[in-house]
Amino acid sequence: MEYTVQKLGRLAGISTRTLRYYDQIGMLKPARINSSGYRIYGQTEVDRLQQILFYRELGVPLDQIKELVTDPSYDGAKALKEHRKQLLDRRDQLDLLIANVEKTIALHEGRTTMTDQEKFEGFKQQMLDENEDKYGQEIREKYGEDTVNKSNAKWKSMTQQEYEEITQVANEVTKTLSEAYRNGDPASDIAQKAAELHKQWLTYYWSEYSKEAHAGLAQMYVDDERFKAYYDAEQPGTAAFLRDAIQIYTGLSK
Amino acid sequence: MEYTVQKLGRLAGISTRTLRYYDQIGMLKPARINSSGYRIYGQTEVDRLQQILFYRELGVPLDQIKELVTDPSYDGAKALKEHRKQLLDRRDQLDLLIANVEKTIALHEGRTTMTDQEKFEGFKQQMLDENEDKYGQEIREKYGEDTVNKSNAKWKSMTQQEYEEITQVANEVTKTLSEAYRNGDPASDIAQKAAELHKQWLTYYWSEYSKEAHAGLAQMYVDDERFKAYYDAEQPGTAAFLRDAIQIYTGLSK
DNA sequence: GATTGACATTGACGCAGCGTAAAGGTGTAC
DNA sequence: GTACACCTTTACGCTGCGTCAATGTCAATC
Incomplete structure (x- = not known):
């Protein structure tokens, strides 16, 4: 035939x-x-x-x-096993992707009906509440009534997209900071990147950014036990490290 | 910056x-x-x-x-869900692939340590045994001592690859034949493909192929109850259908 | 002022595995 | 004779960049 x-x-x-x-x-x-x-x-x-x-x-x-x-001498079984390994790796990757996508979707959906109250959970809730409770006066005096009000207003009018970004940036700050801390040098590239990410994260809350305010906040992270506890939770000394990095980043190191 | x-x-x-x-x-x-x-x-x-x-x-x-x-009006959530669906589909596909690869590997490995005894299981064992028991004489007379001996020798010295191929071809014969039978015409393309696959399958056992022997075997499939039972198991009439197809294929239809 | 080295630019090919024309020759049936 | 299905080669297109190649720029050094 x-x-x-x-x-x-x-x-x-x-x-x-x-x-x-x-x-x-x-x-x-x-x-x-x-x-x-x-x-x-x-x-x-x-x-x-x-x-x-x-x-x-x-x-x-x-x-x-x-x-x-x-090539008849080629080891077919070995090739197949190698191939299987690659497939398994690909599936692991896919699983990770799927988990992340689902997390993101969940975030989206949760947010759609999320009340202002619900919006402020976890660390960010603590931060805002405590900010208002304990530092309300202090911060208002220091940075002016407007800044604080605008920050809170910004929070409440946050769009879905912004919320998504913010969550991501916050995670990145944590991750990068932790990595930088292990490295040990607040002037290192990675530490400076952490400082920058922190700034980015901050600009979601602050309608106006200033180096002084940034550096001031960083100092507060060390001076106040509650902030310190948050940053030092994983590794003691992280809050001070972040402050140092930010001071270098803003060019306001003493 | x-x-x-x-x-x-x-x-x-x-x-x-x-x-x-x-x-x-x-x-x-x-x-x-x-x-x-x-x-x-x-x-x-x-x-x-x-x-x-x-x-x-x-x-x-x-x-x-x-x-x-x-595009800020673009529906991010919807896009993400669509994307998730695609990812899940891809994972399903991957899972199928992996299962198949593993089956193949298992086949390989099983075969590596497969004894001659184990080698002849299922239909093929029956066929060979019965061939030898009941048709040994008849076939030897018909096609010559040599052909039969060579066939058996070929079986025993079968390599891994050949075994793999043979299994696959045998499955394809069954599948194609069943499809062709539903179609009803032994001269149809699909039926002729079945005949050809059958020839391919046969040449794994026969060191020399001849149209006459092939058509003869096909006739035997109908005349002998045991072979007939095997082919007719799923759909009665299949054995005769295969014979017809093979007779057309070999150009030896009466 | 000349050179060096690290940066920048655009342009273009290459990768896997074909799909899809485009522009033409061949086989066969009516 | 011509219609129509089939064959051929050539070559661009798809994704998401990696990787030259050829050339321009900036800052520092001899």
């Missing part, structure tokens, strides 16, 4: 383009070329194509399939 | 090429171009890049990210 590209394609359920491609890359050459230049495939080629498609269905990349079907 | 491509790249942990690419596709354009043609990014761009990278980590394709970050 002899086949032209289209016949073989139909037999195997693939396109003629694919067959010509496989010819081109030398994975499956026709048995012969007839006088008109047509590709003619024979039984051997059909068998081989079957093998190729078998491995292809397993998701093995073409160059590996080529090895498998051309 | 202003950034050149490299600075921003380092900050965000991506290559300058990526930044130029994002500029090119209009996803993240620099705040301005300085007099030397350098790209200069500002705070707005840093924030936006962060968003972009966030979605990128979720595996969202760039053009969708572009929508997300450029």
